[in-house]
Amino acid sequence: MSSQSTGLRHWRQRFNALFQDHEIFIRTHGHVRFLRISAVWQKRVALIAGAVLLAWAAITLAVFVNQLLTADERAEVAQKQAAAAAAEQRIARYRDRVGEIAADLDERQKxxxxxxxxxxxxxxxxxPAKAAGDAKGDGAAATPLKTSAIDPRLPPEAQALARIEARQEAFSSRLLAAVNARAAKAESAVAKLGLDPRALVRDASSGRGGPLIPFQRRGGNAGALGTSFAALEGALFRMEVFERTLVAIPSGQPAHVLMLSSSYGYRSDPFTGAGAMHAGLDFPGPIGTPILAAAPGRVSFVGQKSGYxxxxxxxxxxxxxxxxxxxxGFNAKVGDRVTAGQQIARMGSTGRSTGSHLHFEVRLNGVAVNPRRFLEAKADVLEVKDDARQRVGALASAGAR
Ligand SMILES: [Zn+2]
Structure with missing residues (x-):
């Protein structure tokens, strides 16, 4: 009690000491008056002034605080707006990407x-060989997503796209397996005909070996596409080469007469008697016997050749x-498209010929080969060839050159 109250009393004494009664003398026109300002009145004025000062300070402070608060609020609103804008930008970016992915998927699907x-x-x-059990449903959903095109943290729409992409990849794998199986069949048939499948693919890729492969490789963003998709392109190319080769194989009878099966190879020339290479097979028969295309193709020459x-x-x-x-005689002109078995000419004995017969040659990249292996192709090879012909024929009638 003592120290606090003495302190307070001390301050009151000091405060009171500031205010003492004052008397001010004022002389006006010879009159002297005096003004008495009491200590109590001084204190009142001082207190009122202090109160006014305090009130002003409080108001100023309030205004200031208010301003601070609104500034804060404004900053908060701005922050929210910025966040919203950023989110919108993110969504826009994502939307662009979804569009991009969807367009890519669409292109691939087509x-x-x-x-x-x-x-x-x-x-x-x-x-598919594996997971045949759930092939009906979502065997694809079980397939892990291989492509890096879709971030797994993306929103549901992107996840949906990712699932579609995985299913597409699975479909692509199935197509690949089917193409590979068929290419293998055609490859073995081609090999049975005495042709080298590897050389055929090599020649076809280098643009040799015939002009008619309409298969188009996709350019551009192929790298962004799935793995099986890329493999599919290679497999389709191989299948295309083998099947088109099979179709091109002249296995049809060029005339419905018996061939001199021993006529290919070295023999004595009927004119000179000397040993000479006979590069074809002879088919003796009556003049005018229909001559038939041994395989589908395009007539590339009609005319006379020395000796022939x-x-x-x-x-x-x-x-x-x-x-x-x-x-x-001729039944076709250059540029004609002919089918296997279609009549293109008539049998005769023009050129170096001893009697009416057909001289039939097969040339592979310009080199004469024995036609017998094609004419005597086995049923299993002919079956594969027939499958190939149906497909390639459908492709040709669909507008391929
Ligand atoms: Zn001949």
């Missing part, structure tokens, strides 16, 4: 459907050409 239609028509793709007499040549693509010689 390409896959085109391939399936071109190479398999309405034929059902074989079920009247000649028709048919280009079958894939570097395969057939030559029909000693003809008595």
């Amino acid at each position: 390409q896959l459907e085109q391939w399936q239609q071109d190479y398999f028509g309405n034929e059902a793709l074989p079920a 007499g009247n000649v028709v040549e048919v280009d079958h693509g894939q570097g395969i050409l057939t030559r029909y010689a000693h003809l008595s």
Whole structure:
């Protein structure tokens, strides 16, 4: 009690000491008056002044605080706006990406459907070897997403796209398996005909071996596409080469007469008697016997050649050409598209010929080969060839050159 109250009393004493009664003398026109200012009145004035000062300070402070607060609020609003703008930007970016991904998926889907239609028509793709059990439902959903195109942290729409992409990848794998199986079949048939499948693919990729492969490689963003998609392109190319080669194989009878099966190879020349290479097979028969294209193709020559007499040549693509010689007449002109078995000429004895017969040659990349292996192709090879012809024929009638 003592120290606090003494302190307070001390301050009151000091405060009171500031205010003492004052008397001010004022002389006006010889009159002297005096003004008395009491200590109490001084204190009152001082207190009122202090109160006014305090009030002013309080108001100023309030205004200041208020300003601070609104500034704060404004900053907060601005912050919120900035955040909203940023979020919008993010969404816009994402939306762009979704559009991009969707467009890519769409393009791929079209390409896959085109391939399936071109190479398999309405034929059902074989079920995938693995996970055959849930092939009906979402076997694809079980397939882990291989592509890095979609961030798994993206919103639901992107996740939906990722699932579609995974399913597409699975479909692409199935198509790949089907294409590989078919390419293998065609490859073995080609090999049975005595042709080298590897050389055929090599020649086709280098642009040799015939002009007629309409298969188009996709340029541009192929790298961004799935792995099986890229493999699919390679497999389709191989299949295309083998199947087109099979179709081009001249296995059809060039005339419905018996061939002199021993006529290919070295023999004595009927004119000089000296040993000479006979590069074709001879088919003796009556003059005018219809001469038939041994495979589908385009007539590339009609006219005379030294020694051969009247000649028709048919280009079958894939570097395969057939030559029909000693003809008595023509039933086709250069540029004609002919089917297997279509009449192109008539049998005769023009050129270096001892009697009416057909001289039939098969040339592979310009080199004569024995036609017998094609004419005597086994049923299993012909079956594969027939499948290939149906597909390639469908492709050709769809507008391929
Ligand atoms: Zn001959």
